[in-house]
Amino acid sequence: ETEFWLESHSVIPRGKPFLLVVLDGWGENKEDEYNAIYKANCPTIKALRTGAPRRWRTIKAHGTAVGLPSDGDMGNSEVGHNAMGAGKIIQQGASLVDDALESGSMYMGEGWNYAKESWASGGTLHFIGLLSDGGVHSRYDQLAALMHGAFDHGCKRIRVHILTDGRDVPDGSSVKYVGQLEKDLENLRSHGCDALIASGGGRMCVTMDRYEADWSIVERGWHVHVLGEAPHKFESALEALTKLKEANPKVNDQFYPPFVIVDKEGTPVGPIHDNDCVININFRADRVIQISKAFEYENFSAFDRVRWPKVRYLGMMQYDGDLKLPSHYLIPPPLIENTSGQYLCANGIRTFACSETQKFGHVTFFWNGNRSGKVDDTLETYHEVPSDNIQFNKKPHMKAAEIAKAAQQALLSGEFDYVRVNFANGDMVGHTGDLEATKLACESVDQGVKLLVDAVESCGGIYMITADHGNCDDMAQRKKNGEPLLDNTGKVAPLTSHTLAPVPVAIGGPGLPSNVKFSDSLPKAGLANVTATYLNLMGFEAPPSYEPSLLAFD
Ligand code: 3PG
Numbered sequence: 001e002t003e004f005w006l007e008s009h010s011v012i013p014r015g016k017p018f019l020l021v022v023l024d025g026w027g028e029n030k031e032d033e034y035n036a037i038y039k040a041n042c043p044t045i046k047a048l049r050t051g052a053p054r055r056w057r058t059i060k061a062h063g064t065a066v067g068l069p070s071d072g073d074m075g076n077s078e079v080g081h082n083a084m085g086a087g088k089i090i091q092q093g094a095s096l097v098d099d100a101l102e103s104g105s106m107y108m109g110e111g112w113n114y115a116k117e118s119w120a121s122g123g124t125l126h127f128i129g130l131l132s133d134g135g136v137h138s139r140y141d142q143l144a145a146l147m148h149g150a151f152d153h154g155c156k157r158i159r160v161h162i163l164t165d166g167r168d169v170p171d172g173s174s175v176k177y178v179g180q181l182e183k184d185l186e187n188l189r190s191h192g193c194d195a196l197i198a199s200g201g202g203r204m205c206v207t208m209d210r211y212e213a214d215w216s217i218v219e220r221g222w223h224v225h226v227l228g229e230a231p232h233k234f235e236s237a238l239e240a241l242t243k244l245k246e247a248n249p250k251v252n253d254q255f256y257p258p259f260v261i262v263d264k265e266g267t268p269v270g271p272i273h274d275n276d277c278v279i280n281i282n283f284r285a286d287r288v289i290q291i292s293k294a295f296e297y298e299n300f301s302a303f304d305r306v307r308w309p310k311v312r313y314l315g316m317m318q319y320d321g322d323l324k325l326p327s328h329y330l331i332p333p334p335l336i337e338n339t340s341g342q343y344l345c346a347n348g349i350r351t352f353a354c355s356e357t358q359k360f361g362h363v364t365f366f367w368n369g370n371r372s373g374k375v376d377d378t379l380e381t382y383h384e385v386p387s388d389n390i391q392f393n394k395k396p397h398m399k400a401a402e403i404a405k406a407a408q409q410a411l412l413s414g415e416f417d418y419v420r421v422n423f424a425n426g427d428m429v430g431h432t433g434d435l436e437a438t439k440l441a442c443e444s445v446d447q448g449v450k451l452l453v454d455a456v457e458s459c460g461g462i463y464m465i466t467a468d469h470g471n472c473d474d475m476a477q478r479k480k481n482g483e484p485l486l487d488n489t490g491k492v493a494p495l496t497s498h499t500l501a502p503v504p505v506a507i508g509g510p511g512l513p514s515n516v517k518f519s520d521s522l523p524k525a526g527l528a529n530v531t532a533t534y535l536n537l538m539g540f541e542a543p544p545s546y547e548p549s550l551l552a553f554d
């Protein structure tokens with residue numbers, strides 16, 4: 001594999017154990033009372049900032065700097081881990097879909113042709129996906145464009161299966177998106193297209209599980225989208241949201257129970273049948289791989305599908321490059337090649353990658369350019385700590401201690417050159433919008449980092465600690481002037497989503513030569529610059545195709 005051979009670094013020696021920590025959802029943000037990190041007791045991470053000069057800095061983690069369509073787009077874990085794993089700014093799914101819609105190539109590809117044959121022979125077109133303009137997994141304007149595009153291409157019957165968000169956008173905004181969708185459907189109906197919402201539920205309760213944390217989430221989705229069966233039936237989606245909230249005021253957009261829309265006679269308006277077409281409008285993979293398997297795999301045992309209709313199923317993109325899943329898709333996914341894993345394996349580096357279920361695929365699948373397999377079975381160990389299936393503000397420490405312990409053992413064992421972990425807490429608890437719980441989450445992460453920094457200290461290694469995007473660094477929605485926004489009860493409206501904040505990078509450890517610092521010539525650096533940096537820290541020159549290393553040598 002000479003293609004992936006790397007030269008030895010001229011300053012940093014090889015052979016020191018290397019630790020890379022990703023703090024998920026951990027930005028560097030204004031220090032006020034809604035910054036959970038600032039308010040929490042995080043001595044280890046705070047000491048990195050004030051410690052050795054020029055061994056701590058921030059980098060960009062959002063917008064065009066990481067391959068998102070605009071600088072108004074917050075970062076997310078897919079983009080972040082793709083960039084850190086591959087050393088490049090990768091045009092992300094959201095941008096690729098925008099381009100294809102703009103140029104019209106969306107409607108000229110193989111995927112669209114395959115879809116069209118369904119309605120040309122009388123099938124219904126179903127859309128399933130996250131209903132918001134969060135831009136992390138999907139975007140409403142792209143769904144609207146596709147619905148109108150389908151109608152222009154002869155489709156006469158459309159059903160939409162909605163997953164309410166409240167995680168990448170504020171809680172309660174589902175009503176607004178449903179209203180917008182109903183308007184667009186009304187418009188289609190007035191032009192002679194039979195177009196309706198057919199089923200739905202909250203994204204964390206219905207359909208959008210990830211990394212096989214809880215298949216029952218996907219099973220609930222199957223029952224409402226495909227079978228048209230649910231304990232809750234309503235004549236409109238708006239009625240569903242209103243009545244379900246009346247019945248349980250604690251329910252939020254993320255966790256709406258599954259529901260089915262029925263007509264006046266009580267008959268479901270849009271179960272999925274043979275010869276129908278199903279388009280999954282999410283461009284991001286992690287939370288739609290399982291539902292894609294349910295539609296696509298003949299042999300499937302994760303739950304009883306009861307009925308498995310022979311449909312034409314398409315993803316907005318192909319979600320898994322190793323599994324070729326799904327086999328049909330509208331847009332070819334970004335091709336992420338020459339990843340750090342390919343280089344490091346070709347150079348004999350023994351890797352231990354670890355996180356808990358909720359972020360396990362982030363440090364493996366996303367890291368390796370959306371491939372579910374390993375780069376090299378003999379050199380890599382991937383260790384998953386099972387996540388609990390609960391709302392994480394109830395247990396904000398999550399599995400930080402277990403992850404830290406596993407990584408500590410890996411570092412001290414001498415069996416690995418490179419230990420890579422992701423601590424999920426800042427992000428997963430941050431997404432609940434619960435500030436008090438998120439402070440505890442930050443403290444658990446800090447303790448985990450302490451254990452690992454101490455391990456690096458005792459084995460003479462080198463560490464890099466960074467993050468993929470902001471989240472727990474701001475837990476309040478803001479007015480234009482930056483003041484916290486109050487809801488109609490006078491309380492501060494919680495921010496459940498990621499932030500636009502830059503993220504920290506810190507380096508150190510006894511194995512790091514004292515003349516190695518951060519360069520001050522790369523003020524605009526972003527997540528993709530991290531990769532060349534850690535290749536250097538492992539004693540290699542980075543490949544020339546990578547974004548430049550952040551290091552300088554005094
Ligand atoms: C999620 O899927 O949980 C959120 O939409 C994004 O979070 P992540 O990008 O941190 O995974």
Ligand code: CO
Pocket residue numbers: 025077427428431471498
């Ligand atoms: Co997140």
